[in-house]
Amino acid sequence: MDLGLVVYAMNLAAIYALMAVGISILWSSVGVINMAHGATFAVSGYAAWIFTGAMKPVIAGAFGTSAMATLALAGALVASALIAGALCGLVIYLLAFLPIHDKPNFQVRALIITLGLNIATVQTLLWYFGPRNQGLPKIFGFGRWEVLGTRIRYDQAGTIIGATLIMALTLAWLRYSRKGLEVRAMMQNAEGAAYSGISRQATALPVLMLTGALAGMAAALLSQTIFVSPTSGTIPLVKGLTIALLGGLGSVSGALIAALLVGFLEAIIGAVPFLGQRYVLFGTFIFIIAVLVIRPRGIGGLLDDTRE
Amino acid sequence: MNDKVFHKVGRRPWEWRGKPDGDTERRRRRVPGTKRHWLKWRDVHNDKSLTRERVLADKMPLWWTLGLGAVVLVTPFLSNTMIGVVTIFCIYAAINVLWTLIVGTAGIFSLATLAVVGAAGYVAAACNVYLGVPWPLMFLIGPLTGLVFGAILAAPSTRLDGLYYALLTMGVAEICRVFILQLRALTASGGAITNVDGFIPEDWFLQRPGLLLGFAGAFVLLLGALLVWRLVNSERLGMLLRVARASREDEAFAEAVGIDFRRARLMVFLISSAALGAVGAFYAMYFGSISPQIFSLDTMLLLFAMMVIGGLGRAEGAVLGAAIVTFIDKGLIELGPPRIILVALCMIGVTIFAREGLTGARAQFRDFRNRKSGEARARRTEKGGEAMPEEATEVHDKQELYYRRFNKRLRDRLKQLITPDLIAEHKKDPLGHHSDGLARVLNYFRRGEMADKYVIHRMKPAEERFRIMAISGERGRPPRVVDDREYTDIKEAYHAVFLLRVNDLMES
Amino acid sequence: MPELLEVQQLSAGYGPLRVLHEVDLTVRAGERLGLVGLNGHGKTTLMRALTHMTSWQQGSIKLDGAEIGGTRSLGAGRRTSGLVRRGIGVAPQGDAIFPGLSVRKHLECGAHTKTAWRTRQERIERIFDIFPPLRPLEHALVGKLSGGERRMVSIGRMLMVEARLYLVDEPSLGLAPKISERVMTALWDLPVEGAMIIAEQNVALLTGRCDRVIGMHAGRMRGDVGHVGLG
Incomplete structure (x- = not known):
């Protein structure tokens, strides 16, 4: 396997992991399958597009065309995407969590509401911006590195590094902060969490905003490779959901491993001459279905060795 | 003199009640060939007039007849476009009713319903166009394909549950779409099979008689779907599943008492898949073509929205939801893209406020009213009441409650003496x-x-x-x-x- | 002594089922109260009703003179976390544990007040002093522990914060007699200020150690059993 393929696979895996980990955390701690994750993705992309479009003249005026200008633009892009993602999380909290979280059928109803939100948002974007693709400024530039005889594009490297950084930050937050501990406690036993003085309403908001921000980050990173369009969130949503399921919903490490697996699988299928790019989705689904039929709890089921 | 009539609280004076003659024997007609009765008449005793009265205990057949009758009566007087809309409504409603059977009765959360329809439609259309099979045989090929496809889909359902299975079926639909799009033979038409023969004569196509014939066919299709739904639910199969569902928390319990609900679920799944195959064949015939659009996520979501708005797991909900969404989506076509937003907003609104869609709103309102009145009664009788809010709603005889309240007050007064x-x-x-x-x-x-x-x-x-x-x-x-x-x-x-x-x- | 908890005419249950029938109960500050009764006679429901974990309840519950009860039909557990923060420590039946957390993290979860979080290091040390078997297991996952160790973690989690009222539900349930004896002994030797209610089926474990023992039968209080009736 050559290095280019590995980098490509890592690139895919990084984006998938951002989506899947968000979906997985949200499901196990709050009990919402967030179908609006794709909408969050698209909204963040558009927010970044609008904001960078507005900031470009300002930044050009302040820094000219120096390296500082690129840096400021990158900051503006990432920050706007993150903030838009978090705000989407807030909207989901207000619509799909707060009114119904102690009513019957909460999980199914939350799924339906987020699904409705997804459709409504995507259609609104289509209506307002039209189906045209929008290109965002390339914050990593267009160059390539020569490493061990293969070329690595800057945006690929940037995506991998950025995603790894964000994932590491998220995991560290979950692991070491007090709020993260509360989230993990709620993921594992909601009733026990209540007995430990952890409020569901107070924990759900940061989790929803965090997962929204993760989707925003994924949008910002993916915008370096492909264009932003109203429906650009659908494929990441479906991929994120499938990978979260493959990882065994609720298992963060399972989702990470699943993202890596699927990333490599897609890269390999795309590279094999007689299969090619057309069979990527096909192959991934078949792989996931096969794994789930053999191990119904996904990869997380293999990792979890605690007693029932 | 006194022509003023006083009604008991909770009694509906407008409701028609039969006055059966107590002397003659009661005769009820049965559905030919079965032991079932046509309508569920029940005799009740009227405490006030001390007479026997006959009431219709289950009024659903009445509403079904009224609703479907209205559709049949009104449609011939509509414009050509609206007839098309009503026809599409009938097809979607038929698919939804069968889907309800899978989701509600069998309890399998499958999202591949449209994939079954599409697969059967494609196979039937291909047989007709490329092999020259005459169109009536398509009604045989469709269900057979549906059955085979359903059997393939049903296999993993015993192993995976809920979300995992939903995802898998979504994947299957996607695989179908990609597969059709990549077929070399169909690339010229973008994956669609066109010029399919049908029951509508060629020179009637898109003419008023043709449209009316199409509507008639679609309506018969809807009736057929409802019949399948009714048969499955009222026969042994559906009853078994209802018992199993009552103890959903503990499927092991259902197995322990000897209910093979897994097999029953699979049977229901297969039956509805075969019926969906017939719908697929009809679909290809009615439109004269079939395109990969039927496998797409958007179409699936539209149908899902119908079920959610009407009420998941209820046949009347499936039909009502189909009516609402089809009207918004196809009837208000001049609205442009915002109509999908409207559908989504309907979906969100209904889900936030209603527990089980629009058709469940009545039961939900009753529960709410009972709870509130129980709570209010408990609050009102805090000094003298003995009934708990939950209990107060359970005690049927309100006199009993008032007696308890009176007794308590009396005792309090006597205690002071x-x-x-x-x-x-x-x-x-x-x-x-x-x-x-x-x-x-x-x-x-x-x-x-x-x-x-x-x-x-x-x-x-x-x-x-x-x-x-x-x-x-x-x-x-x-x-x-x-x-x-x-x-x-x-x-x-x-x-x-x-x-x-x-x-x-x-x-x- | 002032009255810490005052329960009047409390009824509670699940769905249409009514388990508690007009229970009256008073707990004074610093008191150790034993609650005995057979399976299914409402001990656990009383514990759950006090923390709003049942699906409905009616009557009055006063903690330090402030009303915390009320009629509710929906949302079991919605106010539980708030009540815990107001000073009720709970070790529920069947140990509501977090299987994927280590013992230390698990105990940290219990430190929900600001001061407790700041001094969690000392507090965890104190718990380890109370339950010495936990010390070597500090970094083990709770899900891998034995039943007795889990019970200790669960009680330790409750003890991370000084509550005014501790509710301990069936501390000996499902444990070997020897281990349950040890857990109970540790529980009695606790240097806690607040009042404690212990629900227990095994009367012998409570004998001679409580300030008061109350029997429960068919969802009603059966008065003070006292020590004599248990001998």
């Missing part, structure tokens, strides 16, 4: 003239319930030895002895009973 003076008065003269207070207390005691009522037992005839006993309140069960104290004076015994009763009163 009981003083050492009063007891001394009774001790002095258990029988004979009493003061007003004592008379009231004694009257209350006399009225007490038979169970646990105290009696004095003369231990031997003509001997002045008494014991106090309590009546069991049950026929055939002897009274129990309260304590082993013996009294030699009947007056003393009277007073002891009085003290016991006072004690009980003060403790209650």
Whole structure:
């Protein structure tokens, strides 16, 4: 396997992991399958597009065309995407969590509401911006590195590094902060969490905003490779959901491993001459279905060795 | 003179009630070939008029007839476009009813319903166009394909549950779409098969007679779907599943009592898949073509929105939802893209406020009203009430509640009357003239319930030895002895009973 | 002594089922109260009703004179976390544990007040002093522990914060007699200020150690059993 393929696979895996980990955390701690994750993705992309479009003249005026200008633009892009993602999380909290979280059928109803939100948002974007693709400024530039005889594009490297950084930050937050501990406690036993003085309403908001921000980050990173369009969130949503399921919903490490697996699988299928790019989705689904039929709890089921 | 009629609270005066003749035997017609009755008539006793009345216990058949009849009557007078809309509504409603069977009755959360329809439609259309099979045979090929496809889909459903299976079926639909798009033979038409023969003659295509014929076919299709739904739900298969669903928390329980619900679920799945195959064949015939659009996520979501708005798992919900969404999506076409937003907003609104869609709103409102009135009753009767909010809604006889409330107030008032003076008065003269207070207390005691009522037992005839006993309140069960104290004076015994009763009163 | 908890006419249950019937109960500050009764006679429901974990309840519950009860039909557990923060420590039946957390993290979860979080290091040390078997297991996952160790973690979690009222539900349930004896002994030797209610089926474990023992039968209080009746 050559290095280019590995980098490509890592690139895919990084984006998938951002989506899947968000979906997985949200499901196990709050009990919402967030179908609006794709909408969050698209909204963040558009927010970044609008904001960078507005900031470009300002930044050009302040820094000219120096390296500082690129840096400021990158900051503006990432920050706007993150903030838009978090705000989407807030909207989901207000619509799909707060009114119904102690009513019957909460999980199914939350799924339906987020699904409705997804459709409504995507259609609104289509209506307002039209189906045209929008290109965002390339914050990593267009160059390539020569490493061990293969070329690595800057945006690929940037995506991998950025995603790894964000994932590491998220995991560290979950692991070491007090709020993260509360989230993990709620993921594992909601009733026990209540007995430990952890409020569901107070924990759900940061989790929803965090997962929204993760989707925003994924949008910002993916915008370096492909264009932003109203429906650009659908494929990441479906991929994120499938990978979260493959990882065994609720298992963060399972989702990470699943993202890596699927990333490599897609890269390999795309590279094999007689299969090619057309069979990527096909192959991934078949792989996931096969794994789930053999191990119904996904990869997380293999990792979890605690007693029932 | 007095022509004003007073109705009991909760009684609906507009509701028609039969007045059966008590002398003649009751005759009910049965559905030919079965033991079922056409309508569920029940005889009830009217407490007020003391007569027998006949009511329709299950009014759903009435609403179905009215609704479907209205569709048949109105459609011929609509414009050409609207006839098309109604036809599409019928097709979607048929698919939704069958989907309801899978989701509601079988409890399998499959999202591949449209994939089954599409696959059957494609195979039937391909047989017609490329192999020259005549169109009536498509109705055979469709269900067969549906059955095979359903069997393939059903295999993993025993192993995966809920979300995992939903995802898998979504994946299958996507695989179908990609597969069709990549077929070399169909690339010229973008994956669509066109020029499919159908039951509508070619020169009638898109003409008014053709449209009406199409509508008639689609309506028959909807009726067929409803028939399948009804048959499955009312026969052994559906009943088994209903039992299994009642103990959903514990599927092991259903297995332990001998219900093979897995097999029943698979059977329901296969039956609806075959029926969906027939819908697929009809779909290809009606439009004269079939395109990969049918496998797309958007179409699936549109149908899902219909079910959600109407109420997941109910046939009437599936049809009502189909009517609403089809009207918004196809009827208000001049609105442009915002109509999908409208559908999504409907979906969000209904889900936030209704527990089980629009058709479940009535039951939800009743629950809400019962709960609120129960709570209010509990609050109102806090001083004197004995009924809990939940209990108050359970006690059917409201008189019972008021009696309890009255009793409690009475006891509270009597408790205040009981003083050492009063007891001394009774001790002095258990029988004979009493003061007003004592008379009231004694009257209350006399009225007490038979169970646990105290009696004095003369231990031997003509001997002045008494014991106090309590009546069991049950026929055939002897009274129990309260304590082993013996009294030699009947007056003393009277007073002891009085003290016991006072004690009980003060403790209650 | 002032009255810490005052329960009046409390009824509670699940769905249409009514389990508690007009229960009256008073707990004074610093008191150890035993609650005995057979399976299914409402001990656990009383514990759950006090923390709003049942699906409905009616009547009055006063903690330090402030009303915390009320009629509710929906949302079991919605106010539980708030009540815990107001000073009720709970070790529920069947140990509501977090299987994927280590013992230390698990105990940290219990430190929900600001001061407790700041001094969690000392507090965890104190718990380890109370339950010495936990010390070597500090970094083990709770899900891998034995039943007795889990019970200790669960009680330790409750003890991370000084509550005014501790509710311990069936501390001996499902444990070997020897281990349950040890857990109970540790529980009695606790240097806690607040009042404690312990629900227990095994009367012998409570004998001679409580300030008061109350029996429960068919969802009603059966008065003070006292020590005599248990001998």
